[in-house]
Amino acid sequence: MKPVRDDDGTRYLLLKRSAEASLVRDPTTGNECYVRNDRLEPEEDATVLETAATGVDPAIRRLLRGVHDDETLGFLLELAERGATDVRTILERYDVCESDLHGRLAELAAAGLLEEVDVDGERGYRISDDCERALSAIRDATTASEDELTADAPD
Structure with a gap:
């Protein structure tokens, strides 16, 4: 894997490269898609792990x-x-x-x-x-987890 950026500035992780297109994964959504090679350029100053971390809110x-x-x-x-x-x-x-x-x-x-x-x-x-914003997101996730546990509990 290598970090890449498309011509719109979107960061991806390069998974597989073929002659005309590359399979990339969006670290924010996890979605994989093919992008033409002429639209991609390497992210020289970013590592794979730093790019993967961009999937989490700053x-x-x-x-x-x-x-x-x-x-x-x-x-x-x-x-x-x-x-x-x-x-x-x-x-x-x-x-x-x-x-x-x-x-x-x-x-x-x-x-x-x-x-x-x-x-x-x-x-x-x-x-x-x-x-x-970060504390709110964590509280929301905690509340959602507690709600799921309560909903799954037997009556």
Whole structure:
């Protein structure tokens, strides 16, 4: 497999190449189709695995890269629920070490999951729009899974 792009800019994984057309898979949908070779060019700066990952929403990929443990995920979920919160309140509410909190805040902001905001004249944080979208998708998937389990359960 090799990453390729068609003349419209769509990224694919090249599965098989013949004389006139190539079998490609769209990483977003999983659909396979043939595309004329003259419409494809190699993606020199992308790997197969990076291209495969493009099948997942960029906001979810950002969340996956930025969250390394349950506490960090829980922190983002709390901020999503409570909204913008100042640092002093975060320290009091969640009983975290100040240096650990500042490290976590810096990592999450660098990952694009948090945004620094002013909360009543003090420095605070809120989740980014991408983080909100990713958390919403995860919650929706969790709710759908729970609904399926409930529907399959015997009465």
